[in-house]
Amino acid sequence: MKPTISRRHFLKVSGISTGGMLLSFSFLNQAVKADTAVDSSFDLNMFIRIGSDNTIVLLAPNPEIGQGVKTSLPVIVAEELAVDWRKVKVELAPLDAKFGRQTAGGSGSVRGRFTALRTAGATAREMLVAAAAQTWNVPATECIADNGEVLHKPSGKKLTYGELASKAATMPVPSSPALKATKDFKLIGTRITDVDAHKITTGKPLYGIDTRREGMLFAMVARPPAYGKTLASVDDTAARKVSGVKHVIKLKNSVAVVAASTWAAKKGREALVIRWNATEKLENSAEHFAAFKEMLDKGAPSAARNDGDVQAAMQSASKVLDVTYELPALSHGQMEPLNFFADVQNGKAELYGPTQVPGQVRNEVSKALGIPEKNITVGVPRQGGGFGRKLMSDNGLEAALISAAVQSPVQVQWTREDDMQNDFYRPAEMYRYRAALTEDGLTGWHQSGVGIGGGPRGDSYVAGALANYRSEGQGLKSNTPTGWWRAPGANTLAFAAESFLDEVCSALKKDPVAYRLQLLAKAKTDPVGRLGYDPEKYKSVIDLVAKMSNWGATPDGIHRGFATWFSFGSYAAQVVDLKMIGGKPKVMKVYCAVNCSRVINLSGAENQVEGAIVDGICHAMFPKITFVDGAVAESNFHAYRFLRINDAPLAIDVKFVQSDEAPTGLGEPGLPPVAPALANALFSATGKRFRKMPFAEYLA
Amino acid sequence: MPKYTLSVNGNLLSAEADADTLLLWVLRDHLNLVGTKFGCGMAQCGACTVHVDGQAARSCVLPVSGVGTRKIVTIEGLSSTGDHPLQQAWEELDVAQCGYCQSGQIMSAAVLLKENPHPSDEDIDNAMGGNICRCGTFVRIRKAIHLAAKKNKAK
Ligand code: FES
Numbered sequence: 001m002k003p004t005i006s007r008r009h010f011l012k013v014s015g016i017s018t019g020g021m022l023l024s025f026s027f028l029n030q031a032v033k034a035d036t037a038v039d040s041s042f043d044l045n046m047f048i049r050i051g052s053d054n055t056i057v058l059l060a061p062n063p064e065i066g067q068g069v070k071t072s073l074p075v076i077v078a079e080e081l082a083v084d085w086r087k088v089k090v091e092l093a094p095l096d097a098k099f100g101r102q103t104a105g106g107s108g109s110v111r112g113r114f115t116a117l118r119t120a121g122a123t124a125r126e127m128l129v130a131a132a133a134q135t136w137n138v139p140a141t142e143c144i145a146d147n148g149e150v151l152h153k154p155s156g157k158k159l160t161y162g163e164l165a166s167k168a169a170t171m172p173v174p175s176s177p178a179l180k181a182t183k184d185f186k187l188i189g190t191r192i193t194d195v196d197a198h199k200i201t202t203g204k205p206l207y208g209i210d211t212r213r214e215g216m217l218f219a220m221v222a223r224p225p226a227y228g229k230t231l232a233s234v235d236d237t238a239a240r241k242v243s244g245v246k247h248v249i250k251l252k253n254s255v256a257v258v259a260a261s262t263w264a265a266k267k268g269r270e271a272l273v274i275r276w277n278a279t280e281k282l283e284n285s286a287e288h289f290a291a292f293k294e295m296l297d298k299g300a301p302s303a304a305r306n307d308g309d310v311q312a313a314m315q316s317a318s319k320v321l322d323v324t325y326e327l328p329a330l331s332h333g334q335m336e337p338l339n340f341f342a343d344v345q346n347g348k349a350e351l352y353g354p355t356q357v358p359g360q361v362r363n364e365v366s367k368a369l370g371i372p373e374k375n376i377t378v379g380v381p382r383q384g385g386g387f388g389r390k391l392m393s394d395n396g397l398e399a400a401l402i403s404a405a406v407q408s409p410v411q412v413q414w415t416r417e418d419d420m421q422n423d424f425y426r427p428a429e430m431y432r433y434r435a436a437l438t439e440d441g442l443t444g445w446h447q448s449g450v451g452i453g454g455g456p457r458g459d460s461y462v463a464g465a466l467a468n469y470r471s472e473g474q475g476l477k478s479n480t481p482t483g484w485w486r487a488p489g490a491n492t493l494a495f496a497a498e499s500f501l502d503e504v505c506s507a508l509k510k511d512p513v514a515y516r517l518q519l520l521a522k523a524k525t526d527p528v529g530r531l532g533y534d535p536e537k538y539k540s541v542i543d544l545v546a547k548m549s550n551w552g553a554t555p556d557g558i559h560r561g562f563a564t565w566f567s568f569g570s571y572a573a574q575v576v577d578l579k580m581i582g583g584k585p586k587v588m589k590v591y592c593a594v595n596c597s598r599v600i601n602l603s604g605a606e607n608q609v610e611g612a613i614v615d616g617i618c619h620a621m622f623p624k625i626t627f628v629d630g631a632v633a634e635s636n637f638h639a640y641r642f643l644r645i646n647d648a649p650l651a652i653d654v655k656f657v658q659s660d661e662a663p664t665g666l667g668e669p670g671l672p673p674v675a676p677a678l679a680n681a682l683f684s685a686t687g688k689r690f691r692k693m694p695f696a697e698y699l700a
Numbered sequence: 701m702p703k704y705t706l707s708v709n710g711n712l713l714s715a716e717a718d719a720d721t722l723l724l725w726v727l728r729d730h731l732n733l734v735g736t737k738f739g740c741g742m743a744q745c746g747a748c749t750v751h752v753d754g755q756a757a758r759s760c761v762l763p764v765s766g767v768g769t770r771k772i773v774t775i776e777g778l779s780s781t782g783d784h785p786l787q788q789a790w791e792e793l794d795v796a797q798c799g800y801c802q803s804g805q806i807m808s809a810a811v812l813l814k815e816n817p818h819p820s821d822e823d824i825d826n827a828m829g830g831n832i833c834r835c836g837t838f839v840r841i842r843k844a845i846h847l848a849a850k851k852n853k854a855k
C-alpha cells in the first residue's frame with residue numbers, strides 16, 4: 001500500500017540527520033490520512049499521530065525487550081511536542097525503512113535517536129503553533145505550546161492539539177525547528193512508569209507467545225540433539241496418529257509437527273522416531289578448556305595492542321603475577337521461550353514475533369522463500385527478554401518455512417529445553433594475565449585471551465596508563481554456535497581484567513580505588529598511545545561510587561569489592577558489600593555509579609542497572625552450559641540455575657553522574673563490573689581468589 | 701476427547717482436551733487466557749502460577765483431569781478491575797522490565813499476603829523463591845510487596 005503523497009507534506013530537511021542515524025527525512029511523506037477508528041487522526045510526522053479527539057499516539061521505533069525503549073523513546077518526542085504524557089498512547093512502529101535502524105542491540109536505541117526524536121517532536125510542535133497562529137491571525141511568536149494546547153498569550157485564547165491537528169498537518173514543515181533548552185525539560189530525567197505496566201500486571205496479551213489468530217495452528221520442531229548431528233531419517237507413523245496432529249514436515253535438518261494445540265504438537269513431536277547421524281565432530285566443553293590452556297601456553301597470538309616492551313618489563317620486575325581466569329559458555333534464558341507466528345500464503349508473508357532484528361528476519365525469509373521484501377511484513381510485539389538471543393533470526397525464519405509448507409497460519413512454540421539446547425551461546429573463554437611489579441608499582445601488563453569463535457580482544461583500560469602493555473587474542477574453531485550475550489566481549493573481559501587489577505593492588509598493597517585513580521590520572525596527563533576511553537568520565541563514576549559507599553569505612557561484618565568498566569559509551573563503577581552467612585555469601589548491598597550522560601527515564605534507567613547487577617551476580621555465581629558429545633547437558637532451570645530472590649541483593653543503590661551531554665548506552669554497561677566486584681568482595685571475605693565461574697561450584 | 705468444565709475466575713468454562721493436557725495449555729490455548737505464562741514447563745520458574753482453591757500452584761505441571769471442581773483464579777481474575785493492591789503497587793514502583801514473569805510473581809505474592817499480611821524481607825524471599833525473574837527485578841518486587849501490604853492495612 002503506497003500512500004498517496006501530497007507534496008506539501010514532504011519534509012525537505014534531509015540535512016537534519018544526526019547521531020549517525022539514517023533519518024534522511026521522508027518525515028512527512030505520508031499524506032494526511034483519516035483514521036476511522038478515532039474521529040479522525042493526522043500524522044504530523046512518522047512518529048506522531050494526533051486525533052481530533054486529542055488522542056496523541058507516539059510510535060516507538062525499536063523493539064522492546066525489557067530495556068524500556070517503548071517508554072523512553074516516545075518520552076523524548078513527547079518532551080519536545082509539549083504534551084501531557086498521561087494522555088499519550090504508545091504503539092510499536094511497524095518495520096519500515098523510514099524508521100532507520102530498528103534493532104534492539106548494542107545499547108543503541110536511545111543513543112542513536114535522541115536528537116532525531118527531539119527534532120520530530122519540535123517539528124510537530126511548531127506546525128501546531130503555526131496552525132493556531134494562522135487560525136487567530138496573529139504572529140506565531142505570540143503563541144506558546146504546552147501541555148497539549150497552544151496559547152495566544154496576549155488574548156488568552158487557547159486551542160487544543162486535537163482541534164489544531166488537521167490544520168497543522170497542512171502547515172509547511174519547519175526546516176530547523178527550535179529544540180527546547182535542556183533546562184526546560186519537564187519529562188526527560190523524571191521517573192516514568194513503563195507504558196505497558198497496567199497490561200503487564202493484569203495479564204493482557206502483549207507478547208509473541210500470546211498471538212492468537214483465526215485458523216492458527218501450533219507447531220513444535222524436533223531439532224538435532226547435538227551439534228554435529230544431522231537428520232538421517234524420520235518415521236512419523238505414530239506422530240500422525242496423535243489426536244490433533246495435522247501435519248508432519250521435514251525441514252532441512254529438523255522435523256516440524258503442526259497441530260491444533262501446543263499440547264498436541266508436543267505430544268506429536270514426542271512420538272516421532274528420528275535417526276540422527278553424527279556428521280561432524282561431537283565436541284566437549286572439557287576439550288575446549290584443555291585446548292584453551294594449550295593455546296595460552298603455546299600459541300603465538302598476534303597483538304591487538306602492543307605498547308612498550310612487556311617482555312622486558314617482566315624480566316626486570318621484582319615480582320611477576322601470573323594468573324588464569326576461566327568463564328563457561330552461557331545460555332540467554334530470556335523468560336519467554338522463543339516462538340514466532342507466520343502466515344505465508346499466496347506469495348505474501350505476515351510474520352509476528354519476538355526478534356531484536358525484524359529487518360534481518362524479513363531479509364532472510366525473503367531469500368529463503370523467494371518472496372520480495374515488499375510482500376513481507378514483520379510485526380514485533382513486546383518481548384519477554386532478549387539479552388542478545390534474538391539478534392539471531394532462526395526462530396522467525398523457521399516459522400515462515402513451516403507456514404509456507406502447510407499453507408496455514410502457524411505459531412511455532414519452543415519449549416525451555418528447545419530454547420536452552422538450541423541457543424547461540426556466550427562463548428566460553430579463558431584468559432592468562434601477567435603483571436610486572438616493581439618498587440614503582442605496576443610496570444607491565446600482558447593480557448592474553450582465548451575463546452570459542454573470535455579471540456579476545458581489545459585494548460581497554462588499563463591500556464593508555466602503562467608504558468608496557470600487550471593485549472592479544474586467539475579463537476578456537478568449534479561447531480558449537482556462539483552469539484551475542486548482554487554486553488558481549490565486555491562481560492568476560494571486565495571480569496578478568498578487573499579481577500586481575502584487584503590482585504595487582506593486593507600485591508602492591510594499594511587501595512583499589514586510589515590506585516585506579518592514579519592510573520587514570522596518568523592516562524589523562526601523559527597517555528601512552530591511543531586512549532579508547534575518557535579518563536575524566538571514568539573518574540566521575542569512581543569518585544561518585546566511593547562517596548556513595550563511603551569507601552574506606554567498611555561497615556562491621558561486611559566484605560567489600562570494587563570494580564569499574566566502560567562499555568557501549570557509558571561508564572559504571574560498583575561496590576559490592578557482602579556478608580558470609582553460614583559459609584555462604586549474601587550480597588547485602590550493591591552501590592553503582594553510572595555515567596551515561598543524560599538520563600531519559602530515571603525509573604527505567606535505574607531498573608536497567610538494577611537488573612544488570614542481578615544478572616551479573618547470577619551469572620558469576622550459578623549457571624553454565626556444558627557440551628557433552630556435542631549435546632548441551634543442561635536442559636532446563638533445574639540444571640541451569642538462575643539466581644532467585646533469596647540470593648538477590650537486599651538493596652541496590654544506583655546514581656547517575658549529572659551531565660548535559662547526549663545520552664549514551666544503558667542496557668548493558670551496568671553488567672560488566674558486577675562479576676569482578678563480587679569476586680573481589682569474595683576475596684576479602686575468604687582470602688581466596690575466585691578466578692573461575694560459576695563461583696558457587698567451589699564456594700562450598 | 702473428554703470435555704472438562706472448569707471453574708475459572710468465577711465462571712464455568714469448558715474445554716475439550718486430552719486428560720493429560722496441562723492446565724497451563726488449557727488456559728492459554730483453549731480458554732484464551734494468556735496472562736498465565738509458559739516459562740519452563742517443570743515447576744521451576746513460577747511464570748505459570750495460578751491459584752487453585754486459594755493456593756499458589758504451577759499450572760504447567762497440573763493435568764486438566766486433576767483439577768475437578770477446584771476453583772482456579774488466573775491473573776485475569778485476580779481483581780475484576782485490575783486494581784488489586786499488588787497490581788497497584790507493581791505499577792507505582794514500576795517493577796517490570798520485560799514484564800513476562802510478573803503475572804506469576806503477582807499471583808505468588810497474592811497468596812503470601814493473604815497468609816501473612818505483613819511479611820518481612822525474609823518471609824518474602826521464602827515465599828517468592830519459586831519465581832524466577834530473568835530481568836532481575838527482585839529488589840523492586842520486595843518493595844512492591846511491602847507497599848501492597850501497607851495499602852491493604854490502610855483499607
Ligand atoms: S512454566 Fe510453570 S513453573 Fe515454569
Ligand code: FES
Binds near residue numbers: 384797798799833837
Ligand atoms: S521482568 Fe523480565 S523476567 Fe521478570
